[in-house]
Amino acid sequence: MSLFELTKSLINIPSISGDEEAVGFFLRDHLLSLGWTVEMQAVSENQNNVIAYLNERPRVFFSTHMDTVPPFIEAGEDERKIYGRGSCDAKGIIAAQLTAAEELRKQGTEDIGLLFTVDEERSSTGAKAADEHPLAAKCEYLINGEPTDNDLAIGSKGSLRLMLRTHGKAAHSAYPEEGDSAIEKLLVILEDIRKIKFPNDEFFGETTCNIATLGGGLALNVIPPNAEAGMLIRLTTGLEPILEILERVIDGRGELEVLSYSLPVKMLAVVGFNQKVVRFTTDIPHLGNWGQPLLLGPGSILVAHTKDEFVLKKDLEDAVELYINLAGKLLRD
Numbered sequence: 001m002s003l004f005e006l007t008k009s010l011i012n013i014p015s016i017s018g019d020e021e022a023v024g025f026f027l028r029d030h031l032l033s034l035g036w037t038v039e040m041q042a043v044s045e046n047q048n049n050v051i052a053y054l055n056e057r058p059r060v061f062f063s064t065h066m067d068t069v070p071p072f073i074e075a076g077e078d079e080r081k082i083y084g085r086g087s088c089d090a091k092g093i094i095a096a097q098l099t100a101a102e103e104l105r106k107q108g109t110e111d112i113g114l115l116f117t118v119d120e121e122r123s124s125t126g127a128k129a130a131d132e133h134p135l136a137a138k139c140e141y142l143i144n145g146e147p148t149d150n151d152l153a154i155g156s157k158g159s160l161r162l163m164l165r166t167h168g169k170a171a172h173s174a175y176p177e178e179g180d181s182a183i184e185k186l187l188v189i190l191e192d193i194r195k196i197k198f199p200n201d202e203f204f205g206e207t208t209c210n211i212a213t214l215g216g217g218l219a220l221n222v223i224p225p226n227a228e229a230g231m232l233i234r235l236t237t238g239l240e241p242i243l244e245i246l247e248r249v250i251d252g253r254g255e256l257e258v259l260s261y262s263l264p265v266k267m268l269a270v271v272g273f274n275q276k277v278v279r280f281t282t283d284i285p286h287l288g289n290w291g292q293p294l295l296l297g298p299g300s301i302l303v304a305h306t307k308d309e310f311v312l313k314k315d316l317e318d319a320v321e322l323y324i325n326l327a328g329k330l331l332r333d
Contacts, residue, residue: 010091011075011084017067020118021046043129050116058113060327062097064090064145065120081310088299088311093145100323123260127283136289141330147299152273158235159281161259170225179223186227204236204264268292
């Protein structure tokens with residue numbers, strides 16, 4: 001199967017987070033047909049990481065995730081691009097990494113492995129499970145794939161997922177003085193949060209906060225007794241300073257729940273590759289046992305998670321060569 005055919009085949013298997021079973025089975029069968037040893041590491045009832053290797057001590061692993069954000073969008077293509085959900089984040093990357101691994105194998109290199117995880121787009125439960133796998137201790141370098149425009153990312157921000165909840169008292173909306181609006185409480189707190197100047201970092205850049213979801217209330221004629229807001233903060237510092245600031249601003253007016261977090265990470269810089277720091281987070285913070293991390297992949301993060309997601313065919317081809325060169329350099333040096 002060619003690089004482009006494999007990319008399109010992967011895109012056409014729906015794998016929204018929590019529903020990665022089918023794409024995992026496809027990769028298992030494809031890798032077995034190529035002669036790889038394949039393990040399906042159970043993460044939950046219908047979720048399995050795919051781990052493949054050629055010998056008992058693979059020193060370099062290629063890794064990325066199999067899941068996508070919703071909704072499913074089938075593959076399309078023109079002369080320059082392949083479209084569809086996961087085309088750049090990250091099924092095109094899977095295809096490029098697998099193609100590179102096969103080419104390295106043809107060149108006589110077998111100290112390589114493949115790690116494809118589930119649930120990266122939500123809370124990286126697949127990566128957390130993979131970090132307990134015995135092969136992690138044998139791995140020296142983990143080349144993770146995300147859309148970096150084929151640049152080598154030497155740093156990535158962390159992420160902090162939060163839920164802020166407020167409580168009030170329900171009442172008939174004709175008599176608002178008899179109730180206590182949880183939504184109005186929430187709006188006041190959120191306005192205060194929007195004014196926060198979070199600490200930044202010279203290397204990682206600016207800490208940003210996205211107020212992403214809002215919910216609450218019962219009916220238009222009822223004073224809302226409950227409300228909540230989901231937030232995601234892109235971390236450039238440790239966790240505690242950010243939580244201390246939020247708790248001080250909330251000041252007991254609401255309840256703050258940490259849903260998940262990953263810290264910012266510095267990664268290995270390699271001479272000869274274009275380098276940059278990226279703003280998004282990856283599975284890497286949860287794969288600390290898999291050797292030194294590196295991050296590189298085709299495609300732009302600016303089109304990931306959009307209805308027009310695509311990857312340039314040339315970028316896929318270039319990524320294969322970059323992965324071959326990067327793995328080869330790591331194994332030699």
